Amino acid sequence: xxxxxxxxxxxxxxxxxxxxxxxxxxxxxxxxxxxxxxxxxxxxxxxxxxxxxxxxxxxxxxxxxxxxxxxxxxxxxxxxxxxxxxxxxxxxxxxxxxxx
Amino acid sequence: xxxxxxxxxxxxxxxxxxxxxxxxxxxxxxxxxxxxxxxxxxxxxxxxxxxxxxxxxxxxxxxxxxxxxxxxxxxxxxxxxxxxxxxxxxxxxxxxxxxxxxxxxxxxxxxxxxxxxxxxxxxxxxxxxxxxxxxxxxxxxxxxxxxxxxxxxxxxxxxxxxxxxxxxxxxxx
Numbered sequence: 055x056x057x058x059x060x061x062x063x064x065x066x067x068x069x070x071x072x073x074x075x076x077x078x079x080x081x082x083x084x085x086x087x088x089x090x091x092x093x094x095x096x097x098x099x100x101x102x103x104x105x106x107x108x109x110x111x112x113x114x115x116x117x118x119x120x121x122x123x124x125x126x127x128x129x130x131x132x133x134x135x136x137x138x139x140x141x142x143x144x145x146x147x148x149x150x151x152x153x154x
Numbered sequence: 155x156x157x158x159x160x161x162x163x164x165x166x167x168x169x170x171x172x173x174x175x176x177x178x179x180x181x182x183x184x185x186x187x188x189x190x191x192x193x194x195x196x197x198x199x200x201x202x203x204x205x206x207x208x209x210x211x212x213x214x215x216x217x218x219x220x221x222x223x224x225x226x227x228x229x230x231x232x233x234x235x236x237x238x239x240x241x242x243x244x245x246x247x248x249x250x251x252x253x254x255x256x257x258x259x260x261x262x263x264x265x266x267x268x269x270x271x272x273x274x275x276x277x278x279x280x281x282x283x284x285x286x287x288x289x290x291x292x293x294x295x296x297x298x299x300x301x302x303x304x305x306x307x308x309x310x311x312x313x314x315x316x317x318x319x320x321x322x323x324x325x326x327x
Contacts, residue, residue, distance in 0.1 A: 063262060063265055068262070090189070
Protein backbone atom coordinates (compact mmCIF):
# COMPACT_ATOMS: atom_id res chain seq x y z
CA UNK A 55 0.00 0.00 0.00
CA UNK A 56 1.69 3.20 -1.18
CA UNK A 57 1.33 5.99 1.42
CA UNK A 58 -0.73 9.05 0.56
CA UNK A 59 2.27 11.37 0.88
CA UNK A 60 3.92 9.83 -2.19
CA UNK A 61 0.86 10.61 -4.29
CA UNK A 62 0.82 14.16 -2.93
CA UNK A 63 4.49 14.69 -3.83
CA UNK A 64 3.91 13.33 -7.35
CA UNK A 65 0.87 15.58 -7.71
CA UNK A 66 2.88 18.60 -6.55
CA UNK A 67 5.61 17.85 -9.10
CA UNK A 68 3.09 17.58 -11.96
CA UNK A 69 1.29 20.74 -10.85
CA UNK A 70 4.60 22.62 -10.76
CA UNK A 71 5.54 21.41 -14.25
CA UNK A 72 2.18 22.64 -15.52
CA UNK A 73 2.56 26.01 -13.80
CA UNK A 74 6.07 26.45 -15.22
CA UNK A 75 4.69 25.64 -18.66
CA UNK A 76 1.96 28.28 -18.31
CA UNK A 77 4.52 30.84 -17.16
CA UNK A 78 7.24 30.16 -19.71
CA UNK A 79 5.63 28.99 -22.97
CA UNK A 80 4.15 31.46 -25.43
CA UNK A 81 2.04 29.10 -27.55
CA UNK A 82 -1.59 29.38 -26.42
CA UNK A 83 -2.28 25.73 -27.32
CA UNK A 84 0.50 24.48 -25.05
CA UNK A 85 -0.74 26.78 -22.28
CA UNK A 86 -4.18 25.12 -22.52
CA UNK A 87 -2.51 21.69 -22.32
CA UNK A 88 -0.57 22.77 -19.22
CA UNK A 89 -3.77 24.00 -17.55
CA UNK A 90 -5.28 20.56 -18.19
CA UNK A 91 -2.22 18.96 -16.58
CA UNK A 92 -2.63 21.14 -13.48
CA UNK A 93 -6.32 20.20 -13.16
CA UNK A 94 -5.36 16.53 -13.45
CA UNK A 95 -2.74 16.73 -10.73
CA UNK A 96 -5.34 18.21 -8.38
CA UNK A 97 -7.63 15.31 -9.30
CA UNK A 98 -4.87 12.92 -8.21
CA UNK A 99 -4.64 14.71 -4.86
CA UNK A 100 -8.41 14.51 -4.33
CA UNK A 101 -8.51 10.79 -5.10
CA UNK A 102 -5.55 10.10 -2.80
CA UNK A 103 -7.31 11.87 0.07
CA UNK A 104 -10.56 10.09 -0.76
CA UNK A 105 -8.74 6.81 -0.19
CA UNK A 106 -7.00 8.00 2.98
CA UNK A 107 -10.21 9.13 4.72
CA UNK A 108 -12.39 6.42 3.16
CA UNK A 109 -14.82 9.07 1.92
CA UNK A 110 -16.34 9.15 -1.55
CA UNK A 111 -16.88 12.92 -1.67
CA UNK A 112 -13.41 13.40 -3.13
CA UNK A 113 -14.24 11.13 -6.05
CA UNK A 114 -17.54 12.97 -6.63
CA UNK A 115 -15.56 16.21 -6.70
CA UNK A 116 -13.14 14.77 -9.27
CA UNK A 117 -16.14 13.85 -11.43
CA UNK A 118 -17.29 17.48 -11.39
CA UNK A 119 -13.77 18.76 -12.07
CA UNK A 120 -13.72 16.57 -15.18
CA UNK A 121 -16.98 18.16 -16.40
CA UNK A 122 -15.61 21.66 -15.79
CA UNK A 123 -12.33 20.79 -17.52
CA UNK A 124 -14.17 19.54 -20.60
CA UNK A 125 -16.24 22.75 -20.75
CA UNK A 126 -13.15 24.88 -20.16
CA UNK A 127 -11.10 23.30 -22.93
CA UNK A 128 -13.98 23.58 -25.43
CA UNK A 129 -14.51 27.29 -24.75
CA UNK A 130 -10.77 27.97 -24.58
CA UNK A 131 -10.10 26.35 -27.94
CA UNK A 132 -13.07 28.23 -29.45
CA UNK A 133 -11.60 31.53 -28.24
CA UNK A 134 -8.22 30.45 -29.65
CA UNK A 135 -9.74 29.75 -33.08
CA UNK A 136 -11.68 33.03 -33.05
CA UNK A 137 -8.51 34.94 -32.24
CA UNK A 138 -6.55 32.99 -34.85
CA UNK A 139 -9.09 34.06 -37.49
CA UNK A 140 -8.41 37.63 -36.44
CA UNK A 141 -4.64 37.78 -36.13
CA UNK A 142 -3.25 34.56 -37.74
CA UNK A 143 -1.17 33.84 -34.68
CA UNK A 144 -1.31 31.58 -31.63
CA UNK A 145 1.28 33.58 -29.72
CA UNK A 146 -0.13 34.64 -26.38
CA UNK A 147 1.75 37.95 -26.60
CA UNK A 148 -0.34 38.92 -29.65
CA UNK A 149 -3.59 38.60 -27.72
CA UNK A 150 -4.21 42.26 -26.92
CA UNK A 151 -7.52 42.94 -28.65
CA UNK A 152 -9.21 44.09 -25.45
CA UNK A 153 -6.36 46.41 -24.44
CA UNK A 154 -6.88 50.14 -24.96
CA UNK B 155 10.46 -2.44 -1.35
CA UNK B 156 7.14 -3.92 -2.23
CA UNK B 157 5.84 -4.57 -5.70
CA UNK B 158 3.25 -1.82 -5.32
CA UNK B 159 5.93 0.76 -4.52
CA UNK B 160 8.06 -0.24 -7.52
CA UNK B 161 5.00 -0.04 -9.78
CA UNK B 162 4.10 3.39 -8.37
CA UNK B 163 7.62 4.72 -8.91
CA UNK B 164 7.75 3.44 -12.51
CA UNK B 165 4.35 4.88 -13.45
CA UNK B 166 5.05 8.11 -11.59
CA UNK B 167 8.38 8.55 -13.38
CA UNK B 168 6.67 7.99 -16.73
CA UNK B 169 4.00 10.52 -15.75
CA UNK B 170 6.55 13.18 -14.78
CA UNK B 171 8.62 12.48 -17.89
CA UNK B 172 5.68 12.93 -20.24
CA UNK B 173 4.65 16.09 -18.36
CA UNK B 174 8.13 17.51 -18.98
CA UNK B 175 7.74 16.46 -22.61
CA UNK B 176 4.50 18.44 -22.93
CA UNK B 177 6.20 21.59 -21.68
CA UNK B 178 9.49 21.30 -23.56
CA UNK B 179 8.38 20.08 -27.00
CA UNK B 180 8.92 22.58 -29.77
CA UNK B 181 6.13 21.15 -31.94
CA UNK B 182 2.56 21.33 -30.65
CA UNK B 183 1.60 17.89 -32.03
CA UNK B 184 4.36 16.26 -29.98
CA UNK B 185 3.05 18.04 -26.89
CA UNK B 186 -0.45 16.71 -27.53
CA UNK B 187 0.84 13.14 -27.92
CA UNK B 188 2.87 13.44 -24.70
CA UNK B 189 -0.31 14.70 -23.03
CA UNK B 190 -2.14 11.56 -24.18
CA UNK B 191 0.46 9.30 -22.50
CA UNK B 192 0.38 11.51 -19.39
CA UNK B 193 -3.39 11.12 -19.02
CA UNK B 194 -3.08 7.34 -19.49
CA UNK B 195 -0.48 7.08 -16.70
CA UNK B 196 -2.73 9.11 -14.40
CA UNK B 197 -5.57 6.68 -15.15
CA UNK B 198 -3.28 3.81 -14.06
CA UNK B 199 -2.56 5.68 -10.81
CA UNK B 200 -6.31 6.11 -10.23
CA UNK B 201 -6.71 2.32 -10.46
CA UNK B 202 -4.04 1.86 -7.78
CA UNK B 203 -6.08 4.24 -5.59
CA UNK B 204 -9.24 2.11 -5.90
CA UNK B 205 -10.96 4.61 -8.22
CA UNK B 206 -11.79 2.31 -11.11
CA UNK B 207 -14.73 4.30 -12.43
CA UNK B 208 -12.75 7.54 -12.48
CA UNK B 209 -9.90 5.78 -14.30
CA UNK B 210 -12.33 4.80 -17.06
CA UNK B 211 -13.78 8.32 -17.10
CA UNK B 212 -10.26 9.74 -17.31
CA UNK B 213 -9.49 7.65 -20.38
CA UNK B 214 -12.83 8.47 -22.04
CA UNK B 215 -13.03 12.19 -21.24
CA UNK B 216 -9.40 13.27 -21.34
CA UNK B 217 -7.62 10.85 -23.66
CA UNK B 218 -10.64 10.28 -25.87
CA UNK B 219 -12.18 13.73 -25.86
CA UNK B 220 -9.92 16.57 -24.87
CA UNK B 221 -6.70 15.41 -26.56
CA UNK B 222 -8.61 14.67 -29.76
CA UNK B 223 -10.16 18.15 -29.60
CA UNK B 224 -6.71 19.70 -29.16
CA UNK B 225 -5.37 17.67 -32.09
CA UNK B 226 -8.28 18.86 -34.27
CA UNK B 227 -7.47 22.47 -33.41
CA UNK B 228 -3.79 21.91 -34.20
CA UNK B 229 -4.83 20.52 -37.58
CA UNK B 230 -7.07 23.57 -38.16
CA UNK B 231 -4.58 26.29 -37.34
CA UNK B 232 -1.25 24.62 -38.05
CA UNK B 233 1.53 23.77 -35.63
CA UNK B 234 4.54 25.73 -36.79
CA UNK B 235 6.87 26.46 -33.87
CA UNK B 236 6.51 30.13 -33.12
CA UNK B 237 8.94 30.76 -30.30
CA UNK B 238 11.75 31.76 -32.60
CA UNK B 239 12.03 35.48 -31.95
CA UNK B 240 15.65 35.78 -30.96
CA UNK B 241 16.30 37.54 -27.69
CA UNK B 242 12.63 38.29 -27.17
CA UNK B 243 12.28 38.28 -23.38
CA UNK B 244 14.63 35.33 -23.06
CA UNK B 245 14.56 35.61 -19.27
CA UNK B 246 10.92 34.53 -19.04
CA UNK B 247 11.54 30.73 -18.95
CA UNK B 248 14.10 31.14 -16.18
CA UNK B 249 11.75 33.32 -14.14
CA UNK B 250 9.00 30.70 -14.60
CA UNK B 251 11.38 27.94 -13.54
CA UNK B 252 12.45 29.87 -10.41
CA UNK B 253 8.84 30.50 -9.40
CA UNK B 254 8.07 26.81 -10.00
CA UNK B 255 10.94 25.69 -7.75
CA UNK B 256 9.70 28.01 -4.98
CA UNK B 257 6.16 26.65 -5.31
CA UNK B 258 7.33 23.02 -5.35
CA UNK B 259 9.46 23.63 -2.24
CA UNK B 260 6.47 25.10 -0.43
CA UNK B 261 4.18 22.23 -1.36
CA UNK B 262 6.79 19.57 -0.52
CA UNK B 263 7.42 21.17 2.86
CA UNK B 264 3.69 21.09 3.61
CA UNK B 265 3.38 17.44 2.61
CA UNK B 266 6.42 16.37 4.62
CA UNK B 267 5.07 18.04 7.77
CA UNK B 268 1.83 16.07 7.43
CA UNK B 269 1.44 13.49 10.21
CA UNK B 270 1.51 9.95 8.86
CA UNK B 271 -1.96 8.45 8.68
CA UNK B 272 -2.79 4.80 8.67
CA UNK B 273 -4.87 3.63 5.75
CA UNK B 274 -7.48 0.97 6.11
CA UNK B 275 -6.54 -1.62 3.44
CA UNK B 276 -10.22 -1.93 2.50
CA UNK B 277 -10.60 1.85 2.22
CA UNK B 278 -12.76 3.06 -0.62
CA UNK B 279 -13.64 -0.21 -2.16
CA UNK B 280 -16.46 2.05 -3.30
CA UNK B 281 -14.52 3.33 -6.30
CA UNK B 282 -16.38 0.71 -8.30
CA UNK B 283 -19.12 2.21 -10.48
CA UNK B 284 -22.17 1.01 -8.56
CA UNK B 285 -21.24 2.58 -5.22
CA UNK B 286 -20.01 5.81 -6.77
CA UNK B 287 -23.14 5.99 -8.93
CA UNK B 288 -25.42 5.63 -5.91
CA UNK B 289 -23.41 8.32 -4.12
CA UNK B 290 -23.58 10.75 -7.05
CA UNK B 291 -27.23 10.23 -7.99
CA UNK B 292 -28.62 10.22 -4.45
CA UNK B 293 -26.78 12.85 -2.42
CA UNK B 294 -25.22 14.97 -5.15
CA UNK B 295 -28.00 15.16 -7.72
CA UNK B 296 -27.85 18.98 -7.75
CA UNK B 297 -24.20 18.80 -8.90
CA UNK B 298 -25.21 16.58 -11.80
CA UNK B 299 -27.88 19.06 -12.87
CA UNK B 300 -25.43 21.96 -12.60
CA UNK B 301 -22.83 20.06 -14.64
CA UNK B 302 -25.44 19.42 -17.33
CA UNK B 303 -26.29 23.13 -17.53
CA UNK B 304 -22.59 24.02 -17.57
CA UNK B 305 -21.85 21.64 -20.43
CA UNK B 306 -24.83 22.95 -22.44
CA UNK B 307 -23.73 26.56 -21.96
CA UNK B 308 -20.14 25.66 -22.87
CA UNK B 309 -21.35 23.90 -26.03
CA UNK B 310 -23.41 26.89 -27.14
CA UNK B 311 -20.64 29.31 -26.22
CA UNK B 312 -18.03 27.36 -28.17
CA UNK B 313 -20.34 27.23 -31.20
CA UNK B 314 -20.95 30.98 -31.01
CA UNK B 315 -17.28 31.87 -30.49
CA UNK B 316 -15.77 29.66 -33.18
CA UNK B 317 -18.34 30.63 -35.83
CA UNK B 318 -16.68 32.15 -38.87
CA UNK B 319 -17.69 35.81 -39.20
CA UNK B 320 -19.84 36.70 -42.17
CA UNK B 321 -17.81 38.19 -44.98
CA UNK B 322 -18.87 40.85 -47.42
CA UNK B 323 -19.25 38.62 -50.50
CA UNK B 324 -21.84 36.40 -48.82
CA UNK B 325 -24.20 39.30 -48.19
CA UNK B 326 -27.25 39.70 -50.38
CA UNK B 327 -26.45 41.99 -53.28
